[in-house]
Amino acid sequence: MTRPLPQDPIIRQLVLQAKRAQLSRRHLLQGAGIGATAMALAACAPSGSSAPKPADDISDSDKTLTWSNWPAYIDEDDDGNYPTLMRFTEQTGIEVEYKVDIDDNNTYYGTIKDQLALGQATGADTFCLTEWMVARLIRFGYVQDLDAANIPNKANLAPALLNPDFDPGRTKSLPWQNGFAGIAWDTEAVPGGLESVDDLWKPELKGKVTVLSEMRDTMGLLLLGQGVDISGSEWGMDEYSAAIEVLEENVTSGQILGIKGNEYLEDFASGNAVAGIVWSGDITAANLEAGFEKFKFALPSAGGTLWGDTFVVPMGSPRKKNAETLMNYYYEPEVAAEVAAWVNYITPVVGAQEVAAELYPEIAEDQLIFPNEETLSNAHIFRSLSSEDDQAFNAEFQRVKLGA
Amino acid sequence: MAFAAFGSAPAGTSGVEQAPRRRSRVALILLAPGLAYLALFFLTPLVSLVLTSFQAPVEFGDVGQYQPAFKIENYAVVVEAYWPHFLRAFGYALAATFFALIISYPLAYFIGVKARRWPLLQALMLTLVIAPFFISFLLRTLAWKSLMSDDTPLVIALKALSILPPDGHLTGTAFSVIFGLTYNFIPFMTLPIYTTLERLDTRYLEAGSDLYAGPATTFWRVTLPLSLPGIVSGTLLTFIPAAGDYINASASFLGSAQTSMVGNAIEANFLGLLNYPAASALSVILMGLILIIVGVYVKRSGTEDLL
Numbered sequence: 001m002t003r004p005l006p007q008d009p010i011i012r013q014l015v016l017q018a019k020r021a022q023l024s025r026r027h028l029l030q031g032a033g034i035g036a037t038a039m040a041l042a043a044c045a046p047s048g049s050s051a052p053k054p055a056d057d058i059s060d061s062d063k064t065l066t067w068s069n070w071p072a073y074i075d076e077d078d079d080g081n082y083p084t085l086m087r088f089t090e091q092t093g094i095e096v097e098y099k100v101d102i103d104d105n106n107t108y109y110g111t112i113k114d115q116l117a118l119g120q121a122t123g124a125d126t127f128c129l130t131e132w133m134v135a136r137l138i139r140f141g142y143v144q145d146l147d148a149a150n151i152p153n154k155a156n157l158a159p160a161l162l163n164p165d166f167d168p169g170r171t172k173s174l175p176w177q178n179g180f181a182g183i184a185w186d187t188e189a190v191p192g193g194l195e196s197v198d199d200l201w202k203p204e205l206k207g208k209v210t211v212l213s214e215m216r217d218t219m220g221l222l223l224l225g226q227g228v229d230i231s232g233s234e235w236g237m238d239e240y241s242a243a244i245e246v247l248e249e250n251v252t253s254g255q256i257l258g259i260k261g262n263e264y265l266e267d268f269a270s271g272n273a274v275a276g277i278v279w280s281g282d283i284t285a286a287n288l289e290a291g292f293e294k295f296k297f298a299l300p301s302a303g304g305t306l307w308g309d310t311f312v313v314p315m316g317s318p319r320k321k322n323a324e325t326l327m328n329y330y331y332e333p334e335v336a337a338e339v340a341a342w343v344n345y346i347t348p349v350v351g352a353q354e355v356a357a358e359l360y361p362e363i364a365e366d367q368l369i370f371p372n373e374e375t376l377s378n379a380h381i382f383r384s385l386s387s388e389d390d391q392a393f394n395a396e397f398q399r400v401k402l403g404a
Numbered sequence: 405m406a407f408a409a410f411g412s413a414p415a416g417t418s419g420v421e422q423a424p425r426r427r428s429r430v431a432l433i434l435l436a437p438g439l440a441y442l443a444l445f446f447l448t449p450l451v452s453l454v455l456t457s458f459q460a461p462v463e464f465g466d467v468g469q470y471q472p473a474f475k476i477e478n479y480a481v482v483v484e485a486y487w488p489h490f491l492r493a494f495g496y497a498l499a500a501t502f503f504a505l506i507i508s509y510p511l512a513y514f515i516g517v518k519a520r521r522w523p524l525l526q527a528l529m530l531t532l533v534i535a536p537f538f539i540s541f542l543l544r545t546l547a548w549k550s551l552m553s554d555d556t557p558l559v560i561a562l563k564a565l566s567i568l569p570p571d572g573h574l575t576g577t578a579f580s581v582i583f584g585l586t587y588n589f590i591p592f593m594t595l596p597i598y599t600t601l602e603r604l605d606t607r608y609l610e611a612g613s614d615l616y617a618g619p620a621t622t623f624w625r626v627t628l629p630l631s632l633p634g635i636v637s638g639t640l641l642t643f644i645p646a647a648g649d650y651i652n653a654s655a656s657f658l659g660s661a662q663t664s665m666v667g668n669a670i671e672a673n674f675l676g677l678l679n680y681p682a683a684s685a686l687s688v689i690l691m692g693l694i695l696i697i698v699g700v701y702v703k704r705s706g707t708e709d710l711l
Contacts, residue, residue, distance in 0.1 A: 110675030113468070136467065207573050208554075251661045257576060258655035271555035272575065387466045391677075394467075398672045402489070403661030 051141040052119025052315040059321035066097045066319075067326065068108075068124035070309070071262045072285035073177065074098065075342035084338055088329050094322050099124060103261035104213050105133040106394075112314075116142040121316040126323040128176040128309040132216065132384065135166035143172050143312040150324035153331030156350045161308070165384065173310045174327050177345035180280040180368065180379055181217035182304035184297040189274035196301045197225040200275055201250055209256050210264040210276035211247070215397040216382040218259070218277050220305040222246055224380060227302070231380050240393055248400045259401045268295060280368045284344035297368065299378045306379040308348070334359075340369050457684035468678030478685045486669045486686060490693070493665040496578070496653070497646035500585035501593075504642050505635065507586070508593035512634070513627075515594075516601030533594050545584055545657045552580055552658070576660030584652035592641040600634030601627075636705050644694055666690055 074082050085096050102108045108129065112122040116137070129137070137143050148154055148171075157170065167173045185194050189208070194200065200209050211218045220230050222243040228235045250256045257273050258264070267273035268286050283297040311327055313320045329335060333351030340347040341360040346369060357364040367375040385393065460473035483490075511533070519526040536544060551558060552574040562568040574580050604627065612622035628635075650667025653659035659668070666686060674683035 106678075107675045110678060113678075139466070206571050207576075254660075254662070256661075257573075258660055260655060263656050266550075270550055270553040272553050272573075391467055394677055395679075398676045399485075401655075401661060401676075402486075402664045402669055402672050 052117065054144045054315050054320070055119070055121070055318040057320050058318045059325075062319060063092075063094045063322065064097070064319065065094055065126070065322040065326060066099060066124045067323075068099045068101050068127035069176075070102045070128065071100050071265065072282055073100075073128070073309075073343055073345075075339050084330070084335050087335075088326065091329070092325055094325060096326065102127060102129070103263065105130050107261070109133060109136075115316060116140070116314055119315040121318070122314050124314070125317040125319040126311055126313050126326065128311055130214070130216075131164065131166070131308045131310055132382075134173050134310045134312055135164075135384070137312055137314075138166050138172050141315075143314055144317070144320050145171055146174065146313065146324060146327075147321070150321055151328040151331065153328045153349075156331045156333060156336075158348050158350055161348050173312050174331075175348035176309045176311050176330075177281070177339075177343060178306060178308040178348060179345040180297075180299060180304045180306055181212060181214070181221060181277060182280060182297055182299040183221070184268075184276060184278045184283045184295050186268065186271075186274040187294060187296055189271075193296065194275060194298070194300075197221050197277070200277070201246075201255055205255070205275050207254050207257055208272070208274045209250070210258055210260050210267055210273040210278075211256055212264070212277050212279070213259050213261045213401065214307075215394055217279070217305050217307065218247070219243055219393070219397060220380065220382045221277050221300060221303075224303040224305075225300065229380070230305070230382050233383055236389070237392065240396070244396050244400060247397075251400055251403065281344040284368075299375070303378050303380050306376070306381050344369055346371060453684050454688055456680050457688050459681040459684075468680070470681055475681065478681045479689065482669075482682050482685045483689065486666060489664060489666040489669045490690070492653075492663065493647050493667065493690075494693070494697075496582050496585060496663075496665060497643050497649075499582045500589060500646045501639050501643045503582070503586040504590050504593040505639060508590055508597055508638065509635075512594050512597035512601050516598045517604060517606065530598070533591050533598075536591065541588060542651065542657075545588065545651055548580075548584055548587065549575055549658055552583075575658055576655070576663065578663055580658040581653045581663045581665075584658040585646045585649060588649075588652065589642040589646055592645075593638040596638040596641065597631060597634040600631045604630055632705065636702065640698060640701075644698065647694055648690060 075084050077083055082098055085098055089095055108127070112124075115122045117140075134143075151174070154170070154174065157175065161175050161178075162170055164170075183194050183197060183200065187193075190205070219240065223230050223235070223239060226239065226243055226246075228239045228243075247256075251259070257267065260267070262282070264273060264276060264278065265282055265286055268276075268278075269289060278297065280297050283295045286295050287293055311323070313323045317323065330339065331349050333349055333355045336347045336349035336352040337355040337359060340352055340356065341363050344363070344366070353364060353370045356370070363369050371379070455472065456470075457478055458472075458474050458476065459470040459478075460475040462469040462471050465471075511529075515526055515529045515533075519529060550556070553559065554573060554575075559568065559574055562574070563570060563572070568574070608626050608630070609622055612626045613619075617625065647665075648667050650665060650671050651657055653663050653665040654668055654671070655661065655664075659665075670683045670686045670690075673679045673686065
């Protein structure tokens with residue numbers, strides 16, 4: 001039934017990951033039961049021991065939609081319009097307010113979690129968060145079931161992305177983009193380029209290096225640099241602490257300018273930073289802004305991380321059907337290819353590469369957008385963390401971020 | 405606690421006033437909305453904050469799940485982990501208050517006393533002091549970040565003059581954080597001082613010189629004491645928010661890991677770690693310390709009736 005696909009290698013990777021992650025899944029589910037009540041208490045929620053219920057859908061009468069997303073994550077023209085979104089509005093009559101207000105998974109979650117717990121509107125009808133965070137939202141029962149009948153193009157989803165451990169069959173979530181975290185540098189300031197994460201600690205880069213506030217990406221790269229297989233389960237606090245030590249040393253010495261969310265792009269643009277751990281597609285956006293190939297991205301020799309950001313509809317959103325219509329639209333291969341050509345992330349939509357080969361030949365072979373097996377063998381998925389590890393790892397990371 | 409600390413001043417008035425009952429009922433009705441407001445938006449969150457600060461994690465719970473408890477160790481843990489952030493917060497706030505005062509006083513003096521003859525100039529200058537408020541606080545701070553970035557003329561000039569070492573930065577340093585705090589709070593310092601100086605009777609100054617006091621002595625013995633209420637409220641309006649500020653010191657704006665203040669620690673615990681008890685305990689300690697500092701300061705400067 002499924003034909004051989006261009007994205008085959010990613011798919012294989014993700015299947016392997018899904019198998020590995022099964023171990024931690026039961027553990028996580030265990031916590032969720034106790035979770036619901038405690039969460040309500042923590043938030044001082046009035047009588048909120050029952051899980052939130054989906055809001056009544058008013059999509060048929062209210063043709064609007066609010067979509068929160070990360071910066072540089074959708075095609076944008078010189079006037080700051082979003083061409084694919086404008087066409088969506090033309091086709092469906094649904095007015096979309098596109099908000100670029102996600103800069104960090106934790107911060108965004110921290111901002112809306114009380115509304116989520118109460119099942120109230122969060123200010124966005126749909127948003128795209130990273131899979132580990134989406135796993136948490138699903139575990140807590142904060143997001144609505146998606147109606148597959150409204151998303152016929154879901155058939156275009158790369159098959160291996162269909163059954164992640166946190167949402168088998170993708171009944172509550174749908175991938176937006178996947179991408180790499182790796183290293184990048186300013187080709188004018190660092191003409192020699194960089195090969196490994198260790199190269200970031202060269203003395204001439206002192207105070208000019210940024211790393212991501214996304215713990216799994218920054219620590220993933222550092223762990224890989226120390227020879228740890230971050231997808232496997234054979235490592236724990238000892239290996240993590242060794243990597244944290246490297247991070248802390250470089251933060252304390254001032255080698256690292258900052259541990260930042262998407263705002264590191266400003267530092268690259270202003271020249272405050274000339275190298276760092278970054279997300280693959282951002283560098284394309286930065287180059288567009290600079291007007292030439294100013295920055296270069298690479299997966300470090302020891303490997304980079306592969307992550308995915310995923311659509312969900314919070315319980316409080318009364319416009320789920322509009323959101324589903326939007327998802328369906330972005331799962332058209334033509335639209336997906338157009339977005340991919342701009343954001344330069346890995347599209348989850350099957351058929352986009354064929355479209356790209358015709359319409360955007362310059363990206364069809366781009367390893368950052370349509371990676372081949374060789375590229376993917378160098379990209380790793382951070383293993384699912386048990387709640388306990390998640391908290392311990394995060395606490396260490398935040399400690400370094402805050403300094404002493 | 406807040407009420408107890410400053411409750412002594414109004415106590416004196418109750419003996420003088422023996423209002424009839426009916427009037428006190430009217431007063432009570434008039435006060436009711438204010439009291440209800442305070443109870444709802446000040447007292448409730450405060451109590452909730454204190455309760456949260458004692459919470460303990462749910463056993464085998466997920467991220468961000470806590471249950472009511474009386475875990476007083478939370479306080480010891482955060483003090484141990486974040487005492488440098490407290491020191492930095494109060495150090496930076498003190499420095500910023502000092503610099504804001506040094507800059508604002510002459511400014512307020514000029515607007516309030518010297519410019520009296522030209523009301524138009526006075527109005528214009530006051531507008532200029534307030535004008536920054538028309539632009540978002542975050543945007544202004546970001547603008548300073550770009551102005552102090554590494555490749556800007558300012559930094560290049562400072563490096564050429566050897567004021568800054570070749571590998572030095574302006575952003576992410578204690579300097580840039582204190583600069584940002586000072587800049588952002590100057591209007592809060594200028595306006596109260598201006599309002600007291602604006603009422604200054606210049607005949608006092610003439611009297612001072614008639615009594616053979618030089619300009620310096622006149623300033624020290626006449627102008628300064630008369631403007632003290634303005635200085636006290638200006639310093640309070642600057643110091644209190646500056647000590648709790650987390651924007652200027654955050655790595656996204658003018659700071660770095662080396663400059664993070666207690667506000668950043670609260671933010672990281674609340675939003676990053678979802679460790680609400682730790683964030684609450686830090687807030688309670690910060691509030692307590694500020695209350696003590698302000699209480700002592702107000703007593704010392706003899707301006708209790710300001711409060």
